Amino acid sequence: MSERRADLHIHTYYSDGTQSPAEVVSEAAACGLAAIAITDHDTLDGVSEAVAVGQSLGVEVITGVELSSDFSGKDIHILGYLFGLSDNPLLEKLSLIQSGRVERMRKMIDKLISLGINDIAFDEVSGQVRSDAVGRLHLAKLLVQKGHVASLDMAFTRYLGEGAQAYFPKYQQTPYEAIRLIKDSGGLAVLAHPMLTRKDELIRGMVSAGLDGIECYYPNCSPAVTDFYLNLTTKYGLLATGGSDAHGRGKTSTWISKAYVDFSVVERMKQRLAAS
Numbered sequence: 631m632s633e634r635r636a637d638l639h640i641h642t643y644y645s646d647g648t649q650s651p652a653e654v655v656s657e658a659a660a661c662g663l664a665a666i667a668i669t670d671h672d673t674l675d676g677v678s679e680a681v682a683v684g685q686s687l688g689v690e691v692i693t694g695v696e697l698s699s700d701f702s703g704k705d706i707h708i709l710g711y712l713f714g715l716s717d718n719p720l721l722e723k724l725s726l727i728q729s730g731r732v733e734r735m736r737k738m739i740d741k742l743i744s745l746g747i748n749d750i751a752f753d754e755v756s757g758q759v760r761s762d763a764v765g766r767l768h769l770a771k772l773l774v775q776k777g778h779v780a781s782l783d784m785a786f787t788r789y790l791g792e793g794a795q796a797y798f799p800k801y802q803q804t805p806y807e808a809i810r811l812i813k814d815s816g817g818l819a820v821l822a823h824p825m826l827t828r829k830d831e832l833i834r835g836m837v838s839a840g841l842d843g844i845e846c847y848y849p850n851c852s853p854a855v856t857d858f859y860l861n862l863t864t865k866y867g868l869l870a871t872g873g874s875d876a877h878g879r880g881k882t883s884t885w886i887s888k889a890y891v892d893f894s895v896v897e898r899m900k901q902r903l904a905a906s
């Protein structure tokens with residue numbers, strides 16, 4: 631394989647993936663990827679291990695994170711890339727966001743109890759994750775395992791999806807604030823999976839807030855949809871990124887390298903950062 635590829639959206643067991651950073655990098659190497667980004671929800675804990683293993687296996691690992699933000703009750707994910715790992719405002723904010731996640735998880739569990747589901751303990755949720763970034767996917771898996779719903783999808787439809795019975799929002803920040811936080815930490819901000827979020831009308835404002843790119847290449851997304859977002863990157867002078875959003879066994883609809891970009895995108899990301 632001569633083509634050099636990069637998968638810029640991967641989760642580990644530091645958020646709601648199931649693999650260790652080392653396992654992720656090994657799999658990326660086996661897939662022939664030249665570069666990856668670890669983009670766990672609200673934590674950087676997996677990045678250093680991945681960088682170290684990447685150095686020994688010849689896979690470039692760039693720093694990443696996936697932040698949640700809220701606009702009128704809609705969950706909008708912002709990816710951050712290429713920031714430094716020490717001494718930045720992101721680190722302080724992440725510990726606040728993580729305590730918010732713990733509190734929210736307790737609320738969701740209490741809500742489930744009030745709905746008659748009283749066999750899920752906080753420790754069973756937190757036992758699935760190596761940081762405090764506990765999330766809905768962890769809870770959804772328990773709902774399936776314990777026979778309360780037939781599938782993960784059903785867990786979200788019935789209980790955990792936006793507006794469903796046991797849904798609670800996370801730490802509240804606007805997409806614009808999430809973008810500023812990443813920029814103030816020396817990184818690039820990219821709108822994650824806009825085809826899932828479907829809030830295209832907000833993109834113009836996000837560009838004004840400093841947005842650097844749009845995740846145009848994403849699993850299970852038609853070429854027409856990718857083209858639509860590629861056109862927006864041209865219109866606004868943004869980077870077009872992409873990645874698999876792999877979660878290990880946590881999600882069967884995608885896997886490492888299912889969606890990717892050419893390695894030159896990583897170079898263009900670094901150039902954009904250097905020029906800013």
Ligand code: AMP
Nearest residue numbers: 646671698764765766767782783786800
């Ligand atoms: P949280 O960060 O706790 O709000 O959880 C969000 C995560 O839940 C997403 O990043 C996905 O990994 C997962 N998720 C959201 N909706 C679904 C769904 N319908 N099926 C499976 N996983 C989902």
Ligand code: ZN
Nearest residue numbers: 641646671877
């Ligand atoms: Zn996730």
Ligand code: FE
Nearest residue numbers: 696707822823
């Ligand atoms: Fe996401």
Ligand code: FE
Nearest residue numbers: 639641696875
């Ligand atoms: Fe993700």
